[in-house]
Amino acid sequence: MSRVLRLGASRIAFEVRSYFRQGDSVFFTFLFPVMILLIFAVAFDAQTFGPPGDEVDAAQFYLPAMLAAGVLLSGLQNMSIDIAMERSDGTLKRLGGTPLSPVSYFIGKLGQVLVTGFLQSVLLIVVAAVFFGVPLPTDPERWLTFAWVFLLGVTTCAILGIGLSALPRTGRSATGVVIPIVLLLQFISGVYINFAALPEWLQNVASVFPLKWLAQGFRSVFLPEGFAAAEPSGSWDHPLILLVTGLWLVVGLAVVRVTFRWIRKDA
Template structure:
């Protein structure tokens, strides 16, 4: 008679425990400090993503210092007029451009491969990146506002509801741009090609989204294209915070359209999360 050996029970996947979730969060939060320090050690990143909007605000404010913008009775200076667009552009640069290039470089130089062999999970890695963008984006926005106020005497809004609008536009915008940056990082085939792929996309979006040029003067077909992307709505949301209410008549529909700003940006956030979930790998499959 032969004895029958017991068969091993099939492996059962277990959901993440609360303790495991806390560990992921703790590792992600601890990585934020590392990501922020690494960011400010890269001179090119600091200039082209952190200081770039400040530089352009200075250029526009000085170049058009003798001009005013807006309807009669509600004119504002050039610095006040361009401040909202620079704030929105800062979200795109700090989030999308910075992360797309940074992660592509980390994948190319083997950093992601090494991280993939550590206990660090992609979720903790993303928390670190999102935290870095939130910190640097907040510092950048504070610097832009400080320059506008101290150097050019721009008056800030006093209504609490306007600052509440600024808070949700900023937080939603910085999160969406960061997620899109992570998703976009999968396109460049190497770190060296990342800037050539990412920067033209970011630059074109700034020109067609009302950052450098008044949105209403663009051809209608170009306005329609820009309206598909979140930057147009983030810039419009920022204008609703810092410009007089009379400026709403210059928008495409004559209003600030906060509901559409929320809807379009949330749609891009959800779509970006789906793309990141489907495409992010520590190592490129074709690498």
């Protein structure tokens, strides 16, 4: 076990370096939510959001959504495309012939997502606070909520991304398979569109998936309490966020256990 953990730790450093050497990955997963936050904050600068007495500007309103989108992009999108590419170009086949175990490989991937996702979240919060004056929480309990929502969300999305990587038949088709799924989830989960403005049936569909709950969890950290009334149940529902996201983590682990192979069976 110590050898597995040691190899996994060394893979984390390797994966993080490899990630930041890929300009397209850095732009479309790491910097993309920051750019969208900047665009929305500038485009809707004259508008306010929220109930009377608890109005916030566009930067504060969209910060939780961009944090949730960043978790999804860093975890699900990045993992699924990256592993599909590694399977297609023979990297996984070569790794399968080395002493590296799948557990060490997954530790490296999960560690990379945790590191890059954390740096991305810090960058988003700093940009919102420094450039747009978004007030940050002073209550330690809110930051504790942020910590568990982030850790649970990024782990769940990464595991689901590893499972989704088995769907594309080739690395070349991975972006065409994964990106539409990611975009659809963002549009129905309250990332780009105010969740309360969506039809009830679409809210119910989005509630099946974890992204809606992650966005709600981040809203509970960075938005005034008055915004809780706009949620479908009229509250932040932290236990339900934990339950739904935790169930998806279990589902993702089961899918990875069944589907992950160093080499595709139909290759």
